[in-house]
Amino acid sequence: MPTQLQTAIDHLSRAQRVVVFTGAGVSAESGIPTFRDDLTGLWARFDPQRLATPEAFLADPELVWGWYEWRRARVGQVQPNPGHTAIAQLERHVPQVCVVTQNVDDLHERAGSTRVLHLHGSIQSPRCHDCARPMQIPLADLDQLGDGQRMAPPRCEDCDGPARPGVVWFGESLPEQAWQSAWPEVQKCDLLLSVGTSGAVYPAAQLPQLALEQGAVVVHVNPDPIAVSSERELSLVGRAGEILPRLMEGL
Ligand code: BJW
Ligand code: ZN
Numbered sequence: 401m402p403t404q405l406q407t408a409i410d411h412l413s414r415a416q417r418v419v420v421f422t423g424a425g426v427s428a429e430s431g432i433p434t435f436r437d438d439l440t441g442l443w444a445r446f447d448p449q450r451l452a453t454p455e456a457f458l459a460d461p462e463l464v465w466g467w468y469e470w471r472r473a474r475v476g477q478v479q480p481n482p483g484h485t486a487i488a489q490l491e492r493h494v495p496q497v498c499v500v501t502q503n504v505d506d507l508h509e510r511a512g513s514t515r516v517l518h519l520h521g522s523i524q525s526p527r528c529h530d531c532a533r534p535m536q537i538p539l540a541d542l543d544q545l546g547d548g549q550r551m552a553p554p555r556c557e558d559c560d561g562p563a564r565p566g567v568v569w570f571g572e573s574l575p576e577q578a579w580q581s582a583w584p585e586v587q588k589c590d591l592l593l594s595v596g597t598s599g600a601v602y603p604a605a606q607l608p609q610l611a612l613e614q615g616a617v618v619v620h621v622n623p624d625p626i627a628v629s630s631e632r633e634l635s636l637v638g639r640a641g642e643i644l645p646r647l648m649e650g651l
Contacts, residue, residue: 404634405643409650411617411634415591417496419582420487420513421607425596425622427507429481429641432474436598453570457529461562466551468565472523473539475505483595483640484511486648493651498585502597502604504567517578517585519604521567529553530561537563574603586611595621595640 412418424434434441435448446467450456457464488511491497499508499516504523508516526535537554553562568574586592592611599605608618618633620626621643626635636643 404636405646406650408619408634408636409647411591411619412490412494412593412647413651415494415589415617417585417589417591418490418494418498419585419589419592419607419611420490420497420499421586421592421594421597421604422487422499422501422503422508423595423597423599424503426483426487426501426640427478427481427503427505428596429483429639430478430507432478432505432507434596436600448570452567454572457564457569461553461564462550465553465563465565466549468523468567469540469551470549472565473541475507475523476539478505478507480507480511481641483644484508484513486644487593487595488512489648493648498582498589500582500585500604500607502601504565517582519568519574519578519582521565521575523565523567525566526563527566528556528559528561529564531556531559533558534566535563579603582607583610586616587614589614589616591617591619593619593621594626595644597622599626 499513594608620635
């Protein structure tokens with residue numbers, strides 16, 4: 401009886417088109433906190449309604465901007481981990497690989513993945529809240545940025561509107577191009593590898609189910625076992641930085 405890991409390796413070695421769908425868990429071992437983990441997740445200490453909605457930004461721009469600048473600085477200081485590297489290496493073994501990430505960091509790109517779609521935007525790309533003009537904002541010193549440090553957002557040269565982070569908040573639409581590109585990738589893939597996501601946030605969370613409905617194999621990688629509903633769905637229990645390199649070694 402093959403192990404789940406060996407079964408996943410067998411499917412991967414036959415796959416022609418793979419989508420790697422990632423969430424905060426893939427960056428956890430780089431030192432970026434997830435959102436919903438009970439003790440270490442960002443939402444354990446911060447209220448999403450006060451930080452990750454357009455209403456929150458309008459109510460208290462200094463609170464929200466300071467929190468995101470702290471996170472932007474943090475992303476700039478950390479490195480891709482073996483999970484990101486293994487995902488990039490998949491391109492050597494599978495003809496077509498597309499990474500569809502909910503993460504706002506750039507660790508997949510820095511690890512060497514060449515096709516990455518960001519469904520929830522990028523923390524590195526602030527823009528004007530009022531006119532959407534991209535803004536170049538030098539990064540403040542992380543040591544001076546406490547995780548709850550208030551900071552006034554810089555103003556736009558064109559319209560004097562406040563800078564906002566280039567991420568997707570609750571109630572906002574996903575970037576059209578990324579979403580419109582991700583959907584056909586998932587429809588056409590023969591295997592979707594879902595790594596480090598709670599599957600709590602829509603519409604991104606539909607993608608593994610869509611892949612299953614289209615006949616693909618879906619492989620979950622998560623320290624929390626994921627409930628599976630189909631013979632074509634596998635749950636590999638463990639951390640991305642451990643499981644993904646073992647998957648690659650088997651190819
Ligand atoms: C490891 C690990 C290791 C740990 N290795 N794994 C009901 C039905 C359908 C939709 C809705 C609904 N009610 C409301 C909605 C809409 C809403 C939504 O989904 N809400 C849910 C809470 C229900 N969605 C939206 O608003 C979206 N827009 C939209 O729908 O537009 C249309 C619309 C417009 C107007 C009204 C209604 C609809 C936008 C969603 C934007 C999400 N934004 C955030 C914040 C981004 C900015 C920022 O970074 O601050 O995106 S929320 C946050 O969650 C972030 C993440 O990308 C996202 C997903 O989280 P993720 O990645 O799964 O992280 P965690 O922490 O949840 O899970 C980590 C996992 O890793 C865990 O499983 C761990 O076990 C695991 N792990 N260590 C591997 N080492
Ligand atoms: Zn502007």
